[in-house]
Amino acid sequence: MRHAKLSFLFIIGGLFLAAALMIAHAAEDSFARLRKNAAEIKTIRAAFIQTKSMKILAKPLISEGLFFFAAPDSFRWEYKKPLRSVVINHRGETKRYIFSSGKMVEDQSGGVQAMKIVLGEITSWMSGKFDQNPSFQAALKDKGEIKEIIMTPTAKNMEGMIEKIVITLSSKDKAVRTVNIIESASAQTRIDFKNTLINKPLPESIFQDVE
Amino acid sequence: MKLAPLIILFLFVAGCQTLPVIKEPLPSEKTSLACPFPFLHKPATLIHAIEARMAGSAKSAVIGITSANPATRELSCAIMTAEGMVLFEAKESAGTLYVSRALPPFDAPAFAQNMINDIKLIFFSPEGNLQKAGFLPTGDAVCRWRSQNAAIIDVREDGNDKVEILRYSSCGKLKRQIKFSNLANNYYQNIELHARELANYSLLMNLIEVQSLPATNKNRTGKK
Numbered sequence: 179m180r181h182a183k184l185s186f187l188f189i190i191g192g193l194f195l196a197a198a199l200m201i202a203h204a205a206e207d208s209f210a211r212l213r214k215n216a217a218e219i220k221t222i223r224a225a226f227i228q229t230k231s232m233k234i235l236a237k238p239l240i241s242e243g244l245f246f247f248a249a250p251d252s253f254r255w256e257y258k259k260p261l262r263s264v265v266i267n268h269r270g271e272t273k274r275y276i277f278s279s280g281k282m283v284e285d286q287s288g289g290v291q292a293m294k295i296v297l298g299e300i301t302s303w304m305s306g307k308f309d310q311n312p313s314f315q316a317a318l319k320d321k322g323e324i325k326e327i328i329m330t331p332t333a334k335n336m337e338g339m340i341e342k343i344v345i346t347l348s349s350k351d352k353a354v355r356t357v358n359i360i361e362s363a364s365a366q367t368r369i370d371f372k373n374t375l376i377n378k379p380l381p382e383s384i385f386q387d388v389e
Numbered sequence: 390m391k392l393a394p395l396i397i398l399f400l401f402v403a404g405c406q407t408l409p410v411i412k413e414p415l416p417s418e419k420t421s422l423a424c425p426f427p428f429l430h431k432p433a434t435l436i437h438a439i440e441a442r443m444a445g446s447a448k449s450a451v452i453g454i455t456s457a458n459p460a461t462r463e464l465s466c467a468i469m470t471a472e473g474m475v476l477f478e479a480k481e482s483a484g485t486l487y488v489s490r491a492l493p494p495f496d497a498p499a500f501a502q503n504m505i506n507d508i509k510l511i512f513f514s515p516e517g518n519l520q521k522a523g524f525l526p527t528g529d530a531v532c533r534w535r536s537q538n539a540a541i542i543d544v545r546e547d548g549n550d551k552v553e554i555l556r557y558s559s560c561g562k563l564k565r566q567i568k569f570s571n572l573a574n575n576y577y578q579n580i581e582l583h584a585r586e587l588a589n590y591s592l593l594m595n596l597i598e599v600q601s602l603p604a605t606n607k608n609r610t611g612k613k
Contacts, residue, residue: 230473234456234465236434236600241471260597261438261452263471278440278447287494315476359473367473388482 222247224374228257233364245371252385268385275388282388313345324355405560408541409573412522422522422533425546427554427569427576428514434600435512435577439468450485453594456602457512463576466508468495481505505583510556511567515542540564552576557571 228241243257255265262277263285274285313333319326344358359367359385414422434456441448457464465480477495479488488501495501517536517559526529531545539559546552556565563585570579580594 228473230469232454232475233434234434234454234467234478236602239436239452239454239598241473257471261450261471263450276440276447276450278450283447286446287451313431361475365475380607 196245198243218377220249220377221380222374222376223373223378223380226372227370229368229370231364231366246380248380248382248385248386254384264388266385266388269327404558406562407541408533408557408561409525409531411521411525411533413523418524422524422530424519424522425530425544425552426514427544427552427571429457429512432456432460432537432602434602436600437577437580437594437598438597440593440595443588443592452597455508455512458602459513462509462513462516464505464512467506477501477504479505493610507565507584510542510554510565511580511582515544517542538540590592 222245224245224246226243228243230239230241232239239260239262241257242259243255244300244358245256246252246254251270251340252268253266257263264275264282266273266275275282275284276285277283313331314329315332317328317330319328324346327345329345331337331340331342339361341360341362344356346355357369357371359369361367402588416523434454437455438450439453450471452469454467454469455464456466463480463482465590466478467475468477469475475490476492477488477500478490479486479501480580481487486501486505491501495504515534515536519532519551520541521531521533521605522537523531525545527547529545529547531543534542534544536542541557541559542593543555543557550571552569552571554565554567555563558565564582566581568581568583569576570581575596577594577599578596580592582592582594584590584592
């Protein structure tokens with residue numbers, strides 16, 4: 179089940195990576211085309227706002243952070259607030275850090291090994307293989323001003339955790355707008371991306387230094 | 390062989406500890422002595438960043454959500470990661486516990502009830518009988534309750550607005566210590582919970598947000 183917990187994180191990261199591929203290729207709507215052009219993405223940098231809705235919350239909980247990716251498999255998923263945390267994957271090593279006593283320290287809850295298990299899943303998304311991932315069934319819809327990818331889990335380990343994932347991107351400017359993870363009728367996690375930069379140089383230190 | 394029961398009795402007694410002595414207030418002090426009250430006044434939802442520590446070092450951090458009604462003593466709670474993944478969700482209503490989600494490491498059989506008990510200890514005034522009210526040798530004001538399950542709960546306050554809740558077992562062994570810093574005139578801004586179990590642990594809770602429940606928009610929650 180820890181696998182499932184960390185899968186959630188990687189789903190968010192992986193979906194954004196996959197969705198970002200469409201920025202340059204939104205006019206080409208087929209999944210096959212996405213796969214073909216995936217190799218052109220070398221780096222991604224984006225800010226995000228996460229809106230968590232739950233029955234227990236009178237109003238959604240807002241989180242903010244930054245996302246970085248460098249091909250082939252380096253990424254940094256960083257939450258700035260309200261709870262500072264960073265997950266970094268670089269050169270085959272995955273680490274998670276939390277903010278404690280004025281500095282970032284490594285999370286010792288033991289989830290790092292499980293992260294490695296799901297890296298295969300991420301790599302699949304990074305390669306634009308929406309329709310080839312056995313864990314999800316993907317569908318692409320053109321809804322006028324936006325395009326929508328709907329991913330429905332087929333894997334047992336997602337049962338009761340995720341109903342579906344909806345990615346939207348603008349037809350006009352080709353930018354990814356949102357990733358919406360719908361857990362149930364009363365719970366969802368929506369991530370709005372902004373200031374996305376593709377193929378701009380990223381220093382390697384982003385994937386090495388946690389501070 | 391006859392020594393065995395005595396040894397067992399000795400070990401049992403040796404495991405017990407003496408509770409802090411409470412000095413009765415003088416007649417002139419009685420009027421000024423009020424039991425410290427760091428508890429919720431009205432329903433509210435509180436969101437905390439929670440850092441879990443063992444052996445003095447940080448182990449992990451999560452977001453904790455508590456929605457509590459002190460009048461009915463009903464509460465709901467959830468634990469989630471920074472990424473928004475809900476790891477645990479439960480509610481207690483009319484004394485019955487309902488767990489709707491429990492992923493590892495929050496799936497241990499006793500975890501849900503222990504967590505609900507800790508939340509009630511923090512946010513709800515003690516149930517049971519008020520046994521004593523007075524002062525500790527340090528001068529701190531203190532009130533002592535004995536709950537229905539024979540646990541003993543002390544709520545004490547020093548002269549500087551620092552409030553602590555201490556829960557002892559029936560034989561006086563300290564099991565929980567909760568410290569409220571009362572920053573920004575709000576007890577729930579910073580809360581420390583220290584648990585004495587087989588493996589001791591601490592939870593450091595920093596308030597992210599308070600959400601008033603719809604029917605009570607003018608909550609004071611834990612504000613003084």
